[in-house]
Amino acid sequence: MSGARPCQAYSPRVHVAVDDVFGSWRYWSSERQDYWPIPSWARFLLSMGVSVARFPEDSGPTLTAISVPTRGFGAVLVTAGFLLARGEDIDRLDLEHLAFLRSLKDGSSVWYHTKERISRAVYRGMVIIQGNEYIKVEVGKGKSATVNHLPKNMANRVQLAADDREYKRSAARTRVSASEFATEAFARQSGNRFAFQSHVDAVLIGRKSFLSTELVDQRFGIVAECELKQGFLQEIVRAVDMGLIPQSQGFSTLVHSAQDLPYEIRGNPLAAIFDGPDAFLKGRSKMIAVPHWIVVLDRTARRFDDARQIVDEIYLTRTDTVPPSSLPQPPSGIEIMSTLRGRKK
Secondary structure (H helix, E strand, O other): OOOOOHHHOOOOOOOOOHHHHHHHEEEEEOOOOEEEEOOHHHHHHHHHHHHHHOOOHHHOOEEEEEEEOOOOOHHHHHHHHHHHHHHHOHHHHHHHHHHHHHHOOOOOEEEEEOOOOEEEEEEEEEEEEOOEEEEEEEEOOHHHOEEEEEEHHHHHHEEEOOOHHHHHOOOOOOOOOOOHHHHHHOOOOOHHHHHOOOOOOEEEEOOHHHHHHHHHOOOEEEEEOOEEEEEOOHHHHOEOOOOOOOHHHOOEEEEOOOOOOOOOOOOOOOEEEEEOHHHHHHHHHHHOOOOEEEEEEEOOOOOHHHHHHHHHHHHHOOOOEOOHHHOOOOOOOOEEEEEEOOOOO
């Protein structure tokens, strides 16, 4: 690993925040045929995603625009950073999932995860046993059915059933836990717990032909305890329909900007990340309900000026701006603006 100092890289015993790990990220250089530290602009884009994810919940809808010299990896790195930061708040996500289970009807079809496999099951509601609340699931049918009572801290083992065909295509049908690369990216705090989540936190909008290459072809690595844990951004972004992971365990949805965006997206995503001016111009009208917009604008793109004009209009009708202290310092060649979306009173 040229340029790397693996034995001086991050120690999971010391660091607890996902952005503490970014200095240990590496990327595979086909030209050098080796792993090299990711450049400062890549660390910045990861940090931008983290920063937006850490905006106060009551901050209101936001728009963060990032102007870059040329297209490449901007949207996927921002999405990865956003999702990594979401994983830091895993305790709150567990409570959200528990509340979701309470809202399900008795008899709802679910997947029940164990260490060995994923089984089809029926949700039988929440029950009180000796003063404690448990999740009741029924596995199997008829006389062979077994009833399991799970404590609340195991809520993520019960997930709303997704497309059966996706599971049938997975021969082993084993639980999909976080890879070594993803585990290190999550600073070993919550990778496997977050891997159980079935909700979608982000919508990534752009040309699939570009984004798929960046998600599943380019290799990355993280140096931890003198070893390089290799992987792909898709292991963190987990965009549905992009391979490597079952659709039911996606963290994000990838939508082609040239197609009509769906009016309803599974879950309640917190962020819409637009890869380029075209994605922003075509997709923003259907993302109104999404709290946070992150727009990566390539200055060489044909419709850059059109997208910039829309960004300027939103800025001029802002209710407030995001304090600069909430955002990382951009490297040379990158410009940022972050504001609250909404009309002045």
